Amino acid sequence: MSMLRSQAIVAGVGESRIGKVPGVSALELCAEAARRAIADAGLRPRDIDGLLTAYTMTEPYPVFYGALAEFMGLELRYGAELTAGGGSSGVMIYDAALAVMSGRAEAVLVVSGDSRATGMGRDNAVAALAAWGHPYYEFPYGGFIPAYYALIARRYMHEYGATAEDLARVAVTQREAACRHPNAHMRSPLTIEDVLASKPIADPLRMFDCCLISDAAGAIVVTRAERAADLPRKPVYLLGVGEHFTHEHIVAAPSLLESGASRSAQAAYAMAGVGPKDIDFAALYDCFTITPMLLAEECGFAERGEAAELWKDGRASIDGRFPINTHGGMLSHAHAGATGGLFETVEAVRQLRGGEGARQVARHEIALVHVEGGIMSNHATLIYGAQPR
Protein backbone atom coordinates (compact mmCIF):
# COMPACT_ATOMS: atom_id res chain seq x y z
CA MET A 1 0.00 0.00 0.00
CA SER A 2 1.22 3.42 -0.92
CA MET A 3 2.52 5.63 1.87
CA LEU A 4 0.29 8.43 0.64
CA ARG A 5 -3.03 6.62 0.22
CA SER A 6 -5.72 7.93 2.59
CA GLN A 7 -3.17 9.90 4.63
CA ALA A 8 -4.31 13.37 3.56
CA ILE A 9 -7.81 14.83 3.46
CA VAL A 10 -9.49 17.80 1.89
CA ALA A 11 -11.02 19.47 4.92
CA GLY A 12 -12.61 22.51 3.32
CA VAL A 13 -13.46 24.01 -0.07
CA GLY A 14 -14.40 27.48 -1.24
CA GLU A 15 -15.30 29.46 -4.34
CA SER A 16 -15.14 33.20 -4.83
CA ARG A 17 -17.81 35.11 -6.69
CA ILE A 18 -17.67 33.85 -10.29
CA GLY A 19 -18.40 35.37 -13.69
CA LYS A 20 -17.83 39.03 -14.38
CA VAL A 21 -16.75 40.52 -11.08
CA PRO A 22 -15.66 44.05 -12.00
CA GLY A 23 -13.43 46.02 -9.70
CA VAL A 24 -12.26 42.97 -7.79
CA SER A 25 -8.66 41.92 -8.36
CA ALA A 26 -7.36 38.36 -8.70
CA LEU A 27 -5.74 38.80 -5.29
CA GLU A 28 -9.08 39.71 -3.72
CA LEU A 29 -10.87 36.83 -5.46
CA CYS A 30 -8.22 34.42 -4.19
CA ALA A 31 -8.51 35.75 -0.64
CA GLU A 32 -12.29 35.48 -0.80
CA ALA A 33 -12.18 31.83 -1.94
CA ALA A 34 -9.48 31.11 0.65
CA ARG A 35 -11.48 32.58 3.55
CA ARG A 36 -14.49 30.52 2.49
CA ALA A 37 -12.41 27.33 2.31
CA ILE A 38 -10.89 27.97 5.75
CA ALA A 39 -14.32 28.61 7.24
CA ASP A 40 -15.73 25.53 5.49
CA ALA A 41 -12.98 23.47 7.15
CA GLY A 42 -13.96 24.84 10.54
CA LEU A 43 -10.56 26.48 10.89
CA ARG A 44 -9.32 30.02 11.42
CA PRO A 45 -6.70 31.78 9.30
CA ARG A 46 -4.10 31.28 12.04
CA ASP A 47 -4.55 27.52 11.69
CA ILE A 48 -3.15 27.71 8.16
CA ASP A 49 0.63 27.28 7.99
CA GLY A 50 1.07 26.28 4.35
CA LEU A 51 0.02 28.06 1.17
CA LEU A 52 0.33 26.99 -2.46
CA THR A 53 -0.85 29.15 -5.32
CA ALA A 54 -0.69 28.92 -9.11
CA TYR A 55 -0.13 31.83 -11.49
CA THR A 56 -2.20 34.86 -12.41
CA MET A 57 -1.95 36.96 -15.56
CA THR A 58 -3.40 40.09 -14.01
CA GLU A 59 -1.37 40.73 -10.86
CA PRO A 60 2.06 42.33 -10.72
CA TYR A 61 3.44 40.33 -7.78
CA PRO A 62 6.49 38.24 -8.71
CA VAL A 63 5.80 35.90 -5.78
CA PHE A 64 2.03 35.52 -5.76
CA TYR A 65 1.73 33.18 -2.78
CA GLY A 66 3.68 35.68 -0.70
CA ALA A 67 1.45 38.54 -1.76
CA LEU A 68 -1.65 36.50 -0.93
CA ALA A 69 -0.35 35.31 2.45
CA GLU A 70 0.50 38.89 3.43
CA PHE A 71 -2.86 40.17 2.15
CA MET A 72 -4.64 37.61 4.34
CA GLY A 73 -2.37 38.08 7.33
CA LEU A 74 -1.09 34.50 7.20
CA GLU A 75 2.14 33.37 8.81
CA LEU A 76 3.53 30.32 7.06
CA ARG A 77 5.95 27.49 7.62
CA TYR A 78 5.65 26.46 3.95
CA GLY A 79 4.67 28.33 0.80
CA ALA A 80 5.28 28.27 -2.92
CA GLU A 81 3.89 29.16 -6.30
CA LEU A 82 3.53 25.98 -8.35
CA THR A 83 2.59 26.19 -11.98
CA ALA A 84 1.89 23.51 -14.53
CA GLY A 85 -0.68 25.43 -16.59
CA GLY A 86 -4.13 23.92 -16.29
CA GLY A 87 -2.57 20.99 -14.45
CA SER A 88 -1.35 23.20 -11.60
CA SER A 89 -4.03 22.10 -9.14
CA GLY A 90 -2.94 18.48 -9.41
CA VAL A 91 0.67 19.31 -8.66
CA MET A 92 -0.33 21.65 -5.82
CA ILE A 93 -2.63 19.10 -4.16
CA TYR A 94 -0.03 16.32 -4.47
CA ASP A 95 2.57 18.59 -2.86
CA ALA A 96 0.14 19.76 -0.19
CA ALA A 97 -0.54 16.12 0.76
CA LEU A 98 3.19 15.38 0.98
CA ALA A 99 3.74 18.53 3.02
CA VAL A 100 1.19 17.66 5.70
CA MET A 101 2.39 14.03 5.84
CA SER A 102 6.01 15.04 6.28
CA GLY A 103 5.30 17.60 8.98
CA ARG A 104 6.40 20.45 6.78
CA ALA A 105 3.02 22.04 7.46
CA GLU A 106 -0.12 21.19 9.39
CA ALA A 107 -2.81 22.68 7.14
CA VAL A 108 -2.06 23.73 3.57
CA LEU A 109 -4.30 26.15 1.72
CA VAL A 110 -4.29 25.53 -2.06
CA VAL A 111 -5.55 28.56 -3.98
CA SER A 112 -5.89 29.57 -7.59
CA GLY A 113 -7.70 32.47 -9.17
CA ASP A 114 -7.59 35.14 -11.80
CA SER A 115 -9.50 38.08 -13.15
CA ARG A 116 -9.57 36.93 -16.76
CA ALA A 117 -12.94 38.44 -17.73
CA THR A 118 -12.78 41.99 -16.43
CA GLY A 119 -9.10 42.20 -15.50
CA MET A 120 -7.83 41.22 -18.97
CA GLY A 121 -10.70 41.69 -21.39
CA ARG A 122 -11.58 39.25 -24.15
CA ASP A 123 -9.00 40.33 -26.74
CA ASN A 124 -6.12 40.28 -24.29
CA ALA A 125 -7.26 36.96 -22.85
CA VAL A 126 -7.39 35.45 -26.35
CA ALA A 127 -4.03 36.97 -27.30
CA ALA A 128 -2.55 35.37 -24.19
CA LEU A 129 -3.64 32.00 -25.60
CA ALA A 130 -1.29 32.57 -28.53
CA ALA A 131 1.67 32.84 -26.18
CA TRP A 132 1.33 29.12 -25.39
CA GLY A 133 2.49 28.27 -28.90
CA HIS A 134 6.19 27.65 -29.47
CA PRO A 135 7.66 31.09 -30.17
CA TYR A 136 9.64 29.92 -33.23
CA TYR A 137 7.81 26.94 -34.66
CA GLU A 138 4.13 27.59 -33.84
CA PHE A 139 3.39 31.23 -32.97
CA PRO A 140 4.42 32.64 -36.40
CA TYR A 141 1.66 30.53 -37.99
CA GLY A 142 -1.14 32.28 -36.12
CA GLY A 143 -1.99 29.38 -33.88
CA PHE A 144 -3.41 29.67 -30.39
CA ILE A 145 -4.75 27.19 -27.87
CA PRO A 146 -8.17 26.73 -29.55
CA ALA A 147 -6.47 25.91 -32.87
CA TYR A 148 -4.15 23.40 -31.21
CA TYR A 149 -7.06 21.55 -29.60
CA ALA A 150 -8.87 21.83 -32.93
CA LEU A 151 -5.99 19.88 -34.50
CA ILE A 152 -6.64 17.16 -31.93
CA ALA A 153 -10.40 17.28 -32.48
CA ARG A 154 -10.06 17.10 -36.28
CA ARG A 155 -7.73 14.09 -36.07
CA TYR A 156 -10.06 12.41 -33.56
CA MET A 157 -13.05 12.91 -35.85
CA HIS A 158 -11.01 11.56 -38.78
CA GLU A 159 -9.91 8.45 -36.88
CA TYR A 160 -13.15 7.57 -35.14
CA GLY A 161 -15.97 9.24 -37.07
CA ALA A 162 -17.03 11.49 -34.21
CA THR A 163 -19.23 14.42 -35.27
CA ALA A 164 -19.70 18.07 -34.38
CA GLU A 165 -22.92 16.98 -32.62
CA ASP A 166 -20.89 14.61 -30.44
CA LEU A 167 -18.69 17.51 -29.36
CA ALA A 168 -21.68 19.79 -28.85
CA ARG A 169 -23.39 17.26 -26.60
CA VAL A 170 -20.56 17.62 -24.06
CA ALA A 171 -21.20 21.37 -23.82
CA VAL A 172 -24.96 20.87 -23.55
CA THR A 173 -24.67 18.20 -20.84
CA GLN A 174 -22.36 20.36 -18.77
CA ARG A 175 -24.63 23.38 -19.15
CA GLU A 176 -27.52 21.32 -17.78
CA ALA A 177 -25.39 20.64 -14.71
CA ALA A 178 -24.31 24.28 -14.41
CA CYS A 179 -27.96 25.37 -14.47
CA ARG A 180 -28.35 23.64 -11.09
CA HIS A 181 -25.17 25.17 -9.62
CA PRO A 182 -25.79 28.30 -7.56
CA ASN A 183 -22.44 29.90 -8.46
CA ALA A 184 -21.82 28.85 -12.10
CA HIS A 185 -20.85 31.56 -14.59
CA MET A 186 -23.33 30.36 -17.24
CA ARG A 187 -26.76 29.20 -16.10
CA SER A 188 -28.98 29.66 -19.13
CA PRO A 189 -29.99 26.53 -21.08
CA LEU A 190 -27.98 25.56 -24.15
CA THR A 191 -29.00 23.30 -27.03
CA ILE A 192 -26.99 21.33 -29.57
CA GLU A 193 -28.38 23.70 -32.21
CA ASP A 194 -27.06 26.67 -30.20
CA VAL A 195 -23.58 25.14 -30.13
CA LEU A 196 -23.59 24.31 -33.86
CA ALA A 197 -24.83 27.82 -34.70
CA SER A 198 -22.23 29.56 -32.53
CA LYS A 199 -19.33 31.45 -34.10
CA PRO A 200 -16.59 29.29 -35.60
CA ILE A 201 -13.36 29.87 -33.67
CA ALA A 202 -10.93 27.26 -35.00
CA ASP A 203 -12.74 24.64 -37.04
CA PRO A 204 -14.08 22.18 -35.91
CA LEU A 205 -14.37 24.07 -32.60
CA ARG A 206 -17.05 26.74 -32.24
CA MET A 207 -17.52 29.28 -29.48
CA PHE A 208 -19.57 26.97 -27.25
CA ASP A 209 -16.98 24.21 -27.70
CA CYS A 210 -14.55 26.54 -25.91
CA CYS A 211 -14.27 27.18 -22.20
CA LEU A 212 -15.30 30.45 -20.59
CA ILE A 213 -13.20 33.46 -19.70
CA SER A 214 -14.14 34.18 -16.09
CA ASP A 215 -13.25 36.09 -13.00
CA ALA A 216 -12.99 33.33 -10.42
CA ALA A 217 -10.97 31.81 -7.62
CA GLY A 218 -11.13 28.49 -5.84
CA ALA A 219 -9.47 27.19 -2.71
CA ILE A 220 -9.19 24.01 -0.66
CA VAL A 221 -7.62 23.13 2.69
CA VAL A 222 -5.50 19.97 2.87
CA THR A 223 -4.53 18.43 6.19
CA ARG A 224 -3.65 15.05 7.77
CA ALA A 225 -6.30 12.35 7.88
CA GLU A 226 -5.80 11.89 11.65
CA ARG A 227 -7.23 15.34 12.21
CA ALA A 228 -10.56 14.46 10.56
CA ALA A 229 -12.28 13.60 13.85
CA ASP A 230 -11.56 17.08 15.23
CA LEU A 231 -12.99 18.88 12.21
CA PRO A 232 -16.67 19.65 11.62
CA ARG A 233 -17.02 18.58 8.00
CA LYS A 234 -17.07 15.08 6.57
CA PRO A 235 -13.51 14.53 5.35
CA VAL A 236 -12.68 13.60 1.79
CA TYR A 237 -9.65 11.33 1.49
CA LEU A 238 -6.97 11.57 -1.16
CA LEU A 239 -6.69 7.94 -2.24
CA GLY A 240 -4.36 8.21 -5.18
CA VAL A 241 -2.40 10.65 -7.32
CA GLY A 242 -0.58 10.28 -10.62
CA GLU A 243 1.26 12.62 -12.94
CA HIS A 244 2.76 12.39 -16.41
CA PHE A 245 4.43 14.77 -18.84
CA THR A 246 5.31 14.08 -22.47
CA HIS A 247 5.71 17.43 -24.28
CA GLU A 248 5.09 21.15 -23.93
CA HIS A 249 4.13 22.12 -27.48
CA ILE A 250 1.78 20.20 -29.75
CA VAL A 251 4.39 20.14 -32.52
CA ALA A 252 6.44 17.88 -30.23
CA ALA A 253 3.55 15.72 -28.97
CA PRO A 254 4.20 12.00 -29.49
CA SER A 255 0.56 11.57 -30.55
CA LEU A 256 -2.50 13.78 -30.91
CA LEU A 257 -4.84 11.13 -29.54
CA GLU A 258 -2.79 9.25 -26.93
CA SER A 259 -1.33 11.56 -24.31
CA GLY A 260 0.31 11.13 -20.93
CA ALA A 261 -3.16 11.08 -19.36
CA SER A 262 -3.44 7.29 -19.40
CA ARG A 263 -0.14 6.85 -17.57
CA SER A 264 -1.11 9.53 -15.07
CA ALA A 265 -4.44 7.77 -14.46
CA GLN A 266 -2.76 4.36 -14.15
CA ALA A 267 -0.41 5.70 -11.48
CA ALA A 268 -3.33 7.16 -9.55
CA TYR A 269 -5.35 3.93 -9.82
CA ALA A 270 -2.35 1.92 -8.62
CA MET A 271 -1.86 4.16 -5.58
CA ALA A 272 -5.56 4.12 -4.72
CA GLY A 273 -5.93 0.39 -5.34
CA VAL A 274 -9.00 0.93 -7.51
CA GLY A 275 -9.82 0.79 -11.22
CA PRO A 276 -12.09 2.68 -13.60
CA LYS A 277 -15.11 0.51 -12.68
CA ASP A 278 -14.83 1.62 -9.04
CA ILE A 279 -15.24 5.31 -9.91
CA ASP A 280 -18.73 6.72 -9.23
CA PHE A 281 -18.32 10.05 -11.00
CA ALA A 282 -15.55 12.09 -12.57
CA ALA A 283 -14.36 15.61 -13.24
CA LEU A 284 -12.33 15.73 -16.45
CA TYR A 285 -10.49 18.82 -17.63
CA ASP A 286 -12.60 20.51 -20.28
CA CYS A 287 -10.86 23.47 -21.86
CA PHE A 288 -12.70 22.36 -25.03
CA THR A 289 -15.44 19.81 -25.67
CA ILE A 290 -12.94 17.38 -27.21
CA THR A 291 -10.83 17.29 -24.03
CA PRO A 292 -13.12 15.36 -21.65
CA MET A 293 -13.91 12.92 -24.47
CA LEU A 294 -10.24 12.09 -24.88
CA LEU A 295 -9.67 12.00 -21.13
CA ALA A 296 -12.63 9.68 -20.57
CA GLU A 297 -10.92 7.20 -22.87
CA GLU A 298 -7.47 7.68 -21.37
CA CYS A 299 -8.81 7.24 -17.84
CA GLY A 300 -10.48 3.98 -18.85
CA PHE A 301 -14.15 5.03 -18.85
CA ALA A 302 -14.64 4.31 -22.57
CA GLU A 303 -12.86 2.39 -25.30
CA ARG A 304 -10.76 4.38 -27.77
CA GLY A 305 -13.02 6.30 -30.10
CA GLU A 306 -16.17 5.53 -28.15
CA ALA A 307 -16.30 8.33 -25.57
CA ALA A 308 -19.18 10.08 -27.34
CA GLU A 309 -21.47 7.27 -26.17
CA LEU A 310 -21.06 8.43 -22.56
CA TRP A 311 -22.79 11.69 -23.42
CA LYS A 312 -25.10 10.30 -26.10
CA ASP A 313 -26.83 7.80 -23.83
CA GLY A 314 -27.02 10.19 -20.88
CA ARG A 315 -24.52 8.38 -18.65
CA ALA A 316 -22.37 11.52 -18.29
CA SER A 317 -25.25 13.78 -17.25
CA ILE A 318 -25.60 14.80 -13.62
CA ASP A 319 -28.53 12.37 -13.25
CA GLY A 320 -26.79 9.64 -15.26
CA ARG A 321 -25.03 6.45 -14.18
CA PHE A 322 -21.57 8.00 -14.59
CA PRO A 323 -21.80 11.77 -14.14
CA ILE A 324 -18.96 13.89 -15.56
CA ASN A 325 -18.29 17.52 -14.67
CA THR A 326 -21.34 17.95 -12.47
CA HIS A 327 -20.55 21.59 -11.68
CA GLY A 328 -20.54 22.50 -15.37
CA GLY A 329 -16.78 22.49 -15.76
CA MET A 330 -14.75 25.15 -17.48
CA LEU A 331 -17.29 25.19 -20.30
CA SER A 332 -20.10 26.49 -18.05
CA HIS A 333 -19.00 26.93 -14.41
CA ALA A 334 -15.77 28.96 -14.65
CA HIS A 335 -12.40 29.19 -16.31
CA ALA A 336 -9.66 31.45 -15.00
CA GLY A 337 -6.28 29.87 -15.66
CA ALA A 338 -5.30 27.09 -13.29
CA THR A 339 -8.52 27.73 -11.36
CA GLY A 340 -10.74 25.62 -13.62
CA GLY A 341 -8.84 22.50 -12.68
CA LEU A 342 -9.03 23.32 -8.97
CA PHE A 343 -12.83 23.63 -9.21
CA GLU A 344 -12.90 19.98 -10.30
CA THR A 345 -11.59 19.05 -6.86
CA VAL A 346 -13.94 21.53 -5.14
CA GLU A 347 -16.85 19.81 -6.91
CA ALA A 348 -15.61 16.27 -6.21
CA VAL A 349 -15.34 17.10 -2.50
CA ARG A 350 -18.86 18.54 -2.35
CA GLN A 351 -20.38 15.58 -4.17
CA LEU A 352 -18.46 13.03 -2.05
CA ARG A 353 -19.68 14.68 1.15
CA GLY A 354 -23.28 14.40 -0.10
CA GLY A 355 -25.97 16.90 0.65
CA GLU A 356 -25.90 18.86 -2.61
CA GLY A 357 -29.68 18.66 -2.92
CA ALA A 358 -30.94 18.77 -6.50
CA ARG A 359 -27.31 18.64 -7.67
CA GLN A 360 -26.34 15.57 -5.68
CA VAL A 361 -25.14 12.61 -7.73
CA ALA A 362 -26.65 9.25 -6.79
CA ARG A 363 -23.46 7.32 -6.07
CA HIS A 364 -20.69 9.23 -4.34
CA GLU A 365 -18.10 7.00 -2.71
CA ILE A 366 -15.12 7.40 -5.08
CA ALA A 367 -14.41 10.19 -7.59
CA LEU A 368 -11.70 10.73 -10.17
CA VAL A 369 -10.41 14.18 -11.07
CA HIS A 370 -8.12 14.69 -14.06
CA VAL A 371 -6.43 17.97 -14.90
CA GLU A 372 -3.98 18.84 -17.64
CA GLY A 373 -2.02 21.83 -18.78
CA GLY A 374 -0.81 23.10 -22.12
CA ILE A 375 -1.90 21.01 -25.08
CA MET A 376 -2.49 17.67 -23.35
CA SER A 377 1.01 18.29 -22.00
CA ASN A 378 1.25 17.88 -18.23
CA HIS A 379 -1.30 15.61 -16.61
CA ALA A 380 -2.36 14.94 -13.06
CA THR A 381 -5.00 12.50 -11.83
CA LEU A 382 -6.47 12.65 -8.32
CA ILE A 383 -8.70 9.95 -6.86
CA TYR A 384 -10.79 10.92 -3.83
CA GLY A 385 -12.88 8.80 -1.50
CA ALA A 386 -15.64 9.45 1.02
CA GLN A 387 -13.92 6.77 3.14
CA PRO A 388 -10.25 5.87 3.64
CA ARG A 389 -9.01 2.72 1.91
Add this chain to the structure above:
Amino acid sequence: MALPFPDPRTSEAAHFFDAAAQDRLELQRCADCATVWFYPRPACVACGAENFAWFAASGRGRVHSYSIVHRAPTPAFRDRVPYVVALIDLDEGPRMMTNLVGDDALAVAICDAVEVLFEDRGEGRKLPQFRRCAGA
Protein backbone atom coordinates in the same frame (compact mmCIF):
# COMPACT_ATOMS: atom_id res chain seq x y z
CA MET B 1 0.24 45.01 -38.95
CA ALA B 2 3.29 42.88 -39.78
CA LEU B 3 3.04 39.15 -39.29
CA PRO B 4 5.32 37.86 -36.56
CA PHE B 5 8.71 36.34 -37.23
CA PRO B 6 10.79 34.40 -34.73
CA ASP B 7 13.66 36.02 -32.91
CA PRO B 8 15.68 32.82 -32.59
CA ARG B 9 17.80 32.66 -29.46
CA THR B 10 19.22 29.17 -29.90
CA SER B 11 22.02 28.30 -32.32
CA GLU B 12 19.98 25.58 -33.97
CA ALA B 13 16.97 27.84 -34.46
CA ALA B 14 19.24 30.44 -36.02
CA HIS B 15 20.62 27.80 -38.39
CA PHE B 16 17.12 26.65 -39.34
CA PHE B 17 15.87 30.15 -40.18
CA ASP B 18 19.11 31.10 -41.95
CA ALA B 19 18.57 28.06 -44.22
CA ALA B 20 14.90 29.03 -44.72
CA ALA B 21 16.02 32.50 -45.83
CA GLN B 22 17.83 30.67 -48.65
CA ASP B 23 14.77 28.54 -49.49
CA ARG B 24 16.08 25.41 -47.82
CA LEU B 25 14.22 23.29 -45.28
CA GLU B 26 16.95 21.72 -43.16
CA LEU B 27 16.57 19.03 -40.52
CA GLN B 28 18.96 17.37 -38.10
CA ARG B 29 19.89 13.68 -38.15
CA CYS B 30 21.65 11.96 -35.25
CA ALA B 31 25.01 10.51 -36.27
CA ASP B 32 24.75 7.88 -33.55
CA CYS B 33 21.18 6.54 -33.81
CA ALA B 34 19.96 8.07 -37.12
CA THR B 35 16.91 9.72 -35.51
CA VAL B 36 15.66 12.74 -37.45
CA TRP B 37 13.97 15.39 -35.33
CA PHE B 38 12.01 18.60 -35.50
CA TYR B 39 12.12 21.17 -34.07
CA PRO B 40 15.85 22.02 -34.09
CA ARG B 41 17.60 21.27 -30.80
CA PRO B 42 21.24 20.92 -29.74
CA ALA B 43 21.20 17.17 -29.08
CA CYS B 44 19.34 14.09 -30.26
CA VAL B 45 15.91 13.88 -28.61
CA ALA B 46 16.07 10.07 -28.73
CA CYS B 47 19.57 9.26 -27.44
CA GLY B 48 21.01 12.55 -26.25
CA ALA B 49 24.00 12.51 -28.60
CA GLU B 50 25.36 15.90 -29.57
CA ASN B 51 26.73 14.39 -32.75
CA PHE B 52 24.33 15.37 -35.53
CA ALA B 53 24.36 16.60 -39.12
CA TRP B 54 22.08 19.05 -40.86
CA PHE B 55 20.65 17.91 -44.18
CA ALA B 56 18.23 19.32 -46.76
CA ALA B 57 14.80 17.76 -46.35
CA SER B 58 12.67 16.81 -49.34
CA GLY B 59 10.12 19.43 -48.37
CA ARG B 60 7.34 16.91 -48.88
CA GLY B 61 4.90 15.43 -46.45
CA ARG B 62 1.27 14.75 -45.64
CA VAL B 63 -1.34 16.55 -43.58
CA HIS B 64 -1.67 14.85 -40.18
CA SER B 65 -4.37 17.25 -39.00
CA TYR B 66 -5.55 20.78 -39.61
CA SER B 67 -7.79 23.54 -38.32
CA ILE B 68 -9.32 26.45 -40.18
CA VAL B 69 -8.86 29.47 -37.92
CA HIS B 70 -11.70 32.00 -38.02
CA ARG B 71 -10.91 33.99 -34.88
CA ALA B 72 -7.51 35.67 -35.18
CA PRO B 73 -5.49 35.30 -31.98
CA THR B 74 -3.75 38.66 -32.44
CA PRO B 75 -4.43 41.74 -34.62
CA ALA B 76 -1.58 40.74 -36.99
CA PHE B 77 -3.61 37.77 -38.26
CA ARG B 78 -6.97 39.54 -38.70
CA ASP B 79 -6.42 40.13 -42.42
CA ARG B 80 -5.60 36.46 -42.96
CA VAL B 81 -8.71 34.73 -41.56
CA PRO B 82 -9.90 32.20 -42.43
CA TYR B 83 -6.56 30.42 -42.66
CA VAL B 84 -5.32 26.87 -42.19
CA VAL B 85 -3.05 25.79 -39.36
CA ALA B 86 -1.82 22.26 -40.03
CA LEU B 87 0.53 19.63 -38.70
CA ILE B 88 2.55 17.98 -41.44
CA ASP B 89 4.18 14.57 -41.22
CA LEU B 90 7.34 15.12 -43.22
CA ASP B 91 8.54 12.29 -45.49
CA GLU B 92 11.66 12.15 -43.30
CA GLY B 93 9.52 11.37 -40.22
CA PRO B 94 9.21 14.40 -37.96
CA ARG B 95 6.08 16.51 -37.62
CA MET B 96 6.03 20.27 -38.09
CA MET B 97 3.45 23.04 -37.92
CA THR B 98 2.62 25.24 -40.87
CA ASN B 99 -0.07 27.23 -42.56
CA LEU B 100 -1.40 25.84 -45.79
CA VAL B 101 -1.13 28.53 -48.43
CA GLY B 102 -2.45 28.68 -51.99
CA ASP B 103 -5.88 29.20 -53.52
CA ASP B 104 -7.13 25.74 -52.58
CA ALA B 105 -5.81 25.71 -49.02
CA LEU B 106 -9.28 25.75 -47.42
CA ALA B 107 -10.16 22.53 -49.29
CA VAL B 108 -7.56 20.68 -47.21
CA ALA B 109 -8.15 17.12 -46.03
CA ILE B 110 -6.17 14.86 -43.71
CA CYS B 111 -3.53 12.83 -45.65
CA ASP B 112 -3.26 15.45 -48.43
CA ALA B 113 0.22 15.53 -49.98
CA VAL B 114 1.93 18.89 -49.45
CA GLU B 115 5.18 20.58 -50.40
CA VAL B 116 7.22 23.32 -48.83
CA LEU B 117 7.60 26.90 -50.02
CA PHE B 118 9.10 29.90 -48.28
CA GLU B 119 6.97 32.90 -47.35
CA ASP B 120 8.65 36.28 -47.40
CA ARG B 121 8.06 38.07 -44.11
CA GLY B 122 10.21 41.09 -44.91
CA GLU B 123 13.78 42.15 -44.15
CA GLY B 124 15.15 39.06 -45.88
CA ARG B 125 13.36 36.73 -43.49
CA LYS B 126 11.42 33.73 -44.75
CA LEU B 127 9.09 31.32 -43.00
CA PRO B 128 8.70 27.71 -44.22
CA GLN B 129 5.12 27.17 -45.38
CA PHE B 130 3.35 24.33 -47.20
CA ARG B 131 0.84 24.08 -50.03
CA ARG B 132 -1.19 21.18 -51.32
CA CYS B 133 0.49 19.35 -54.19
CA ALA B 134 -1.25 19.51 -57.55
CA GLY B 135 -3.94 16.85 -57.74
CA ALA B 136 -3.93 16.36 -53.98
